[in-house]
Amino acid sequence: xxxxxxxxxxxxxxxxxxxxxxxxxxxxxxxxxxxxxxxxxxxxxxxxxxxxxxxxxxxxxxxxxxxxxxxxxxxxxxxxxxxxxxxxxxxxxxxxxxxxxxxxxxxxxxxxxxxxxxxxxxxxxxxxxxxxxxxxxxxxxxxxxxxxxxxxxxxxxxxxxxxxxxxxxxxxxxxxxxxxxxxxxxxxxxxxxxxxxxxxxxxxxxxxxxxxxxxxxxxxxxxxxxxxxxxxxxxxxxxxxxxxxxxxxxxxxxxxxxxxxxxxxxxxxxxxxxxxxxxxxxxxxxxxxxxxxxxxxxxxxxxxxxxxxxxxxxxxxxx
Numbered sequence: 001x002x003x004x005x006x007x008x009x010x011x012x013x014x015x016x017x018x019x020x021x022x023x024x025x026x027x028x029x030x031x032x033x034x035x036x037x038x039x040x041x042x043x044x045x046x047x048x049x050x051x052x053x054x055x056x057x058x059x060x061x062x063x064x065x066x067x068x069x070x071x072x073x074x075x076x077x078x079x080x081x082x083x084x085x086x087x088x089x090x091x092x093x094x095x096x097x098x099x100x101x102x103x104x105x106x107x108x109x110x111x112x113x114x115x116x117x118x119x120x121x122x123x124x125x126x127x128x129x130x131x132x133x134x135x136x137x138x139x140x141x142x143x144x145x146x147x148x149x150x151x152x153x154x155x156x157x158x159x160x161x162x163x164x165x166x167x168x169x170x171x172x173x174x175x176x177x178x179x180x181x182x183x184x185x186x187x188x189x190x191x192x193x194x195x196x197x198x199x200x201x202x203x204x205x206x207x208x209x210x211x212x213x214x215x216x217x218x219x220x221x222x223x224x225x226x227x228x229x230x231x232x233x234x235x236x237x238x239x240x241x242x243x244x245x246x247x248x249x250x251x252x253x254x255x256x257x258x259x260x261x262x263x264x265x266x267x268x269x270x271x272x273x274x275x276x277x278x279x280x281x282x283x284x285x286x287x288x289x290x291x292x293x294x295x296x297x298x299x300x301x302x303x304x305x306x307x308x309x310x311x312x313x314x315x316x317x318x319x
Contacts, residue, residue, distance in 0.1 A: 008306060012299045017070075019295045024066045027284050069288070079285030083278070088289045092271055096293070098169070099270035102189050103259050107248070109194030110201055115244075117198075118205025119237055122213065123228075133202060140199025145192050145258045149265040152188045163188055167268040189266045193258055197251065204247050208240040249305035252298045 060068070072079065078088040121130040157165035164185045171181045212218065213236050221231045260272035267273070271290050278286035 008303050012303065016292075016295060016299060020070060020073075020292055021066065023288060023291050023295075024069060025062060027288055028062050028065065073292075078289045081278075081283055081286050083281045083283045083286075088285050091274065091286065092289060092293060095269055095271045095274050098167075098268060099259060099263070099272060102186060102262070102268060102270065103193065103255055105186065105190045106193035106197065106259075107255065109190060110197035111248075113194070113198040114201030114205050115237075115241075118202045119209050119232065119240075121202070122206045122209030123232060125210065130206075133206075137199045137202045140195055141203075143196075144261075145196050146261050146265060148196065149188070149192045149262060152192060153265070156188060165266060167266050169269055189262045189268060192262055192265075193255070196258060197255065200251075201244065201247065205240065205244055208243050209236060212236045212240040245305045245308050249302045252301045253294075256294050256297070 153165040263272035275290045
C-alpha cells in the first residue's frame with residue numbers, strides 16, 4: 001500500500017507542476033497590476049515603487065518569475081500579499097480550516113443522504129418512494145447553490161429568525177454555547193452544498209445499485225438463503241459504491257466552485273471568499289497560491305479515491 005501511494009504521489013508531481021505553470025502564465029498575462037495602487041498613490045515615491053517591483057521581480061520575464069515562484073514555494077515561501085500586508089501562507093492557513101470544515105460537513109451530509117436513499121430506491125424501483133426520490137433529486141441538482149442559499153436565508157433567517165445568515169469567527173460565547181453557535185451558523189451553508197451534492201449522488205447510487213443487484217452473484221447469495229438486508233449491504237452495496245467513490249473524487253472541483261459561491265453568500269471567511277477578494281484587488285500572489293491549493297486538494301482527494309478502490313473491491317490490486 002505504501003509503495004502504491006508513493007507511486008501515485010510521484011505521478012501527481014508532474015500534474016501539479018503543469019497546473020502551476022498554466023495558472024502562472026494565465027495570471028501573468030491577465031490585465032491588471034498588483035502594484036497599480038502604489039503607482040497611483042501620491043504618498044509613495046516613484047523610486048520606492050520601482051524598488052518594490054524590482055524586489056518582487058515583476059519586471060522580469062515570465063519564465064524567470066515562474067522559476068523564482070516555484071523555487072520559493074518548494075522552500076515554503078508562498079509570497080507576500082500586497083493588499084493584506086502579510087505572508088500568503090499565513091493568510092491561507094487562517095482561512096483553510098473554515099473552508100475544509102464547511103466542505104467536509106457538506107460532503108458527509110451528502111453521503112448520509114445519497115447512499116441510503118439511493119440504495120433503498122434501487123431495491124424498490126418505480127415505487128412511490130423511488131418516484132419521490134427521483135423528483136427531489138432532479139429538483140435538487142437543477143437549482144444552483146446561490147439560489148438555494150438565498151431561499152434558505154429568506155426562510156430560516158428573515159422569516160423564521162432561526163439561524164444567522166452571516167458566518168462569523170468572532171463568537172463571544174464560550175464552552176458548550178460556543179459549539180452550539182458554531183453549529184447554528186454552519187447549518188445553512190452546509191445544507192446548501194450538501195443537498196446539491198446529494199441530489200446528483202442519489203441518482204448515481206440508484207443507478208449503480210440497479211446494475212449490481214441484477215448480477216449473478218447477488219442472485220446466488222439470495223438462493224443460499226441470506227436475508228435481503230445482508231445481501232444488499234454486504235454483497236451489493238459494497239461493489240455499487242466503487243463508481244460512487246469515483247463520482248465524489250471527480251466532483252471535488254465542482255464542490256470547491258460551489259463553496260466559493262456559498263462563502264460569498266453567507267460571508268464565510270474561507271479561502272473561497274479570499275480568492276474572490278484577491279481577484280478583485282489584483283492580489284496575484286494570493287490568487288496563485290489559493291488556486292494551487294485547490295489543485296492540490298483535488299489531487300489529494302483523487303488519491304484517496306484510488307486507495308478506497310482496493311478496500312471496496314479486493315479484485316482491484318494496489319500493486
